[in-house]
Amino acid sequence: MERISLNETVALSRLIYGMWRLADDADTSPRHVQAKIESCLAQGITTMDQADIYGGYAAEEVFGNALRAAPHLRNQIEIVTKCDILVGAGRYANTRVKHYDTSAAHIAASIDHSLRLMGTDKIDLLLVHRPDPLMDHHATGAALDAAVSSGKVASVGVSNFKRHDWTLLQSAMKTPLATNQI
Numbered sequence: 001m002e003r004i005s006l007n008e009t010v011a012l013s014r015l016i017y018g019m020w021r022l023a024d025d026a027d028t029s030p031r032h033v034q035a036k037i038e039s040c041l042a043q044g045i046t047t048m049d050q051a052d053i054y055g056g057y058a059a060e061e062v063f064g065n066a067l068r069a070a071p072h073l074r075n076q077i078e079i080v081t082k083c084d085i086l087v088g089a090g091r092y093a094n095t096r097v098k099h100y101d102t103s104a105a106h107i108a109a110s111i112d113h114s115l116r117l118m119g120t121d122k123i124d125l126l127l128v129h130r131p132d133p134l135m136d137h138h139a140t141g142a143a144l145d146a147a148v149s150s151g152k153v154a155s156v157g158v159s160n161f162k163r164h165d166w167t168l169l170q171s172a173m174k175t176p177l178a179t180n181q182i
Helices: 030-042 059-069 071-076 104-118 137-150 163-171
Strands: 003-005 011-013 016-018 047-049 078-083 123-128 153-159
Touching (some): 078 104
């Protein structure tokens, strides 16, 4: 499988396995999820795409249960996850209106939740999931820089951003944004 280098720290498989519906499967047992991951690996797909919101905030834990049951898989894959969408589900059940939160506090908490739920010590690529019209690009940029400098995240990027949103955020950062997943 062809690999795509985003920067000197992160390379991904050309095809990426999206785990959006992982928690919706009738069988979310670690063994079943492990079989999915192993099937991907057999085809050369090493990059697993997650987001904190997937499966009503449950998919990262389902994935993490499989990694805890088969820890050898972690060294064979790259984990991409996303943060900033809040809806009334899971740990945000009391959220009344869907919105985006790109505050430094929310980004840091999302990273810690994702690391704990997936049972890993590093996220290979963290993406801001959607452009936040109320984003304070200085605070968001500083939070992303801090995530990389802490070692919790290898690289950062965005998802679904327009060029001007990308440019604004990048202007407030030391760390280069690795990608805009569209």
